[in-house]
Amino acid sequence: MERPGKFILNLYPTTKFLFAFLLMLTPLLLPGYLYSYMVPVLCLVIALIAGKTKLYVNFVLKGLIPIVVMIFLLQSFFYPGDTILWSWSIFSIKQEGINFSLQLTSKILAVGSAIVLFFQITKINDLSRALELMGVSPHATYVLSSALNIIPEMRLQLLRIMDAQKTRGVETEGSLSIRMKAFVPALTPLILSSFSSTDEKAVTLESRAFTARTKKTSLHHLEKTKSDHVVRAVLVIVFVSILIWRFFL
Structure with a gap:
């Protein structure tokens, strides 16, 4: 039986992209910020299973977290509002600013974490070859x-x-x-x-005759498997379910 980590890494690049795109899109569709803050945790679990934990954590901690903290502080101090929680001189933290900061930073963190995860579990050569096969x-x-x-x-x-x-x-x-x-x-x-x-x-x-106007061949072989079709079907079902719940229920 194929290990879960190997199963994730062996998925077709566009299947991984669809999964990452779902993780990026759903925080923008769902209200609140709790789910959005859970997306980085889910990405961390997937990175742990795939054996990419160190790289994922490094990118998130060194790249995303400083940006998110800076945006959170700026919005907390300067977002307009009437409910003042703390003030000193010309600076004040307002409840409206905290709420807006949580909403904004949660979306940024969710989208950024999904992008980081995608490039950690997907080889650039595989992605390029998959795009070539798409035309x-x-x-x-x-x-x-x-x-x-x-x-x-x-x-x-x-x-x-x-x-x-x-x-x-x-x-x-x-x-x-x-x-x-x-x-x-x-x-x-x-x-x-x-x-x-x-x-x-x-x-x-x-x-290698890269500029020659002939049909190119490649030694790099990619093929979709049954697992890709199953994962894509599950992703479509989840996405449609979220849309129905969000806009009709």
Whole structure:
């Protein structure tokens, strides 16, 4: 029997996208904010099952949480209202601001968590290939995959450069000022290596006749399984049920 984590990772990319899209859309349809705050928890459980907990938590804590906290504080202080809960000088926290902040940040956190989960359980190459099979131009899918991979690639390259500097005796760890002094000189080789890798990619694409106006073939094989059809049917049923409950019941 297939393990739950492997089952999630082996789903077709568009099936995973439909699930993530459902997680992004339902908080916008359902009233209140309790369900929206439960979406990140559900995403965490799925990431735990799929073995992507560390990456998911890192992205949420370092990327989403600071933005959500900042928006919550700004809206709490400056959203108009009459019910003042706390005040100091020209600053005041109002009940209306708290309510609006909870509504807004819950939606942002739910949508952001679903997006993070999707890209953690879906390989970029699988997503690009699935789009090509749907009829999207290979040029468009290559631009998409390059844009999504550029940050991880530059991060790995920066780590290599910093390790090289460390072997030469350059101090790269310690206080913020020490790390900044080590980081700034690393920008020049990072930018130059990025230009070099771009040129190498262009040569590689030309050697593979990427620009030739012929039907492209691929060694990367993707196929929908019975599990994908079952999951899609369940997602459609859940979505229709939510729509009926929200707008008719």
